[in-house]
Amino acid sequence: MGRSPCCEKVGLKKGTWTAEEDQKLLSYIERHGHGSWRALPAKAGLQRCGKSCRLRWINYLRPDIKRGKFSLEEERTIIQLHALLGNRWSAIASHLPKRTDNEIKNHWNTNLKKRLTKMGIDPSTHKPMTSALGSGQHKDAANLGHMAQWESARLEAESRIVRESKLLSTSTTPYHSHLGPPAQVTVLNKVTDVPLVQPLKSMVSPCLDILKAWQETWTTTKSIPTTNAFFSTSNGSLQFPTSTLHFSDNLFTMSQAPGLICDDLPFNSTNNYEARVANNLKYFGKPIDDDQPEIGARMEYSKLMDSKMQLINHDNDIQYDPNIDQDNLRPPNFVVADDGYNLVDNHNPTGLYQDLDCSLLGGDLEDNKIYWVKVLNVETSALDSPFSKRGI
């Protein structure tokens, strides 16, 4: 029982699709929609398994598919999203209209990955391959890098939740008039396909695991002298693709909102979740509406999430139009440095490739450099900018 038999076992056709098969599938879906993929082949008169039909439709026959060479902007988006999301091709594809996950995956594996490797950049960590970490630590770093990527994806989903629910709220009634949680709507997130609106508590709590992991690894690596490695620990901070974590003597914080309910923060004595958020926001100096602390907390949370969203999306949504004065469209820095918050380099918001060592580029170094500076959207000056050593 369990798994259904594969195509071969039930004598169905495999391999390349013929034009006739394509036509059958196309016309059936145009008339009836795909419905159940498993039932579709028989109804459409195809000697194929449902899986094969689904794949053929999604990757080839769907009308809204763009084929052909990837543009510079698309490549840049793929690289930056891969740094954030890892090999989550469907999530990456959701940010590239008309491109399929399979196509992006192929392009990455056959092209971008090799080019990055050739440049001395580890395509899995998006950092220069020269690392002072030992192999074990490097493995830990890689694992945490992936965890960070998942965290980033999750944050993105959360910010979308907040933004969309806020939009929905403001379209009907003023936001502050809500006494309870934002209206429950079923909007699917592009990345996770999970319902977007959830109670804040359930949205935020999973971040604690990664924070703990970060803390543990940092504690381990802090005692070991490192130079320009995956972790920049020279001044007590940690860097990962989208955030900088900061440690003070007694406080472990994260620059984005999830840290606001970290158990290490003060004001966690109450069981009232919203009040905890509000109090912790106050702790960070964020103004809260004293009359309505829960609503204020939610609004601040939304703002923080929106900022996060801008960081993730601004390259994607704004910068690529060459006819637009991009400097005027860049989002404001998330928060200023030196107070436990992130300092964001607007020219390279992810902080990736900031330590790119051009000496690692072999062969036609200048051409490579020019190309990748364009692809990565890293200003030439940023290669040795103060941000490259920030770890603030």
Place this chain on the structure above:
DNA sequence: AAGGGAACCAACCGCGGCTCC
């Protein structure tokens, strides 16, 4: 022109998660 290797890409495979019963 021919052969061999590299590159590309469509398609397959197996796993995990979700839903339904």
Place this chain on the structure above:
DNA sequence: CGGAGCCGCGGTTGGTTCCCT
């Protein structure tokens, strides 16, 4: 609660095309 069925995802394969010698 657990098993069955289905879908979607990501890794991998294998056929085709391209390029170099």
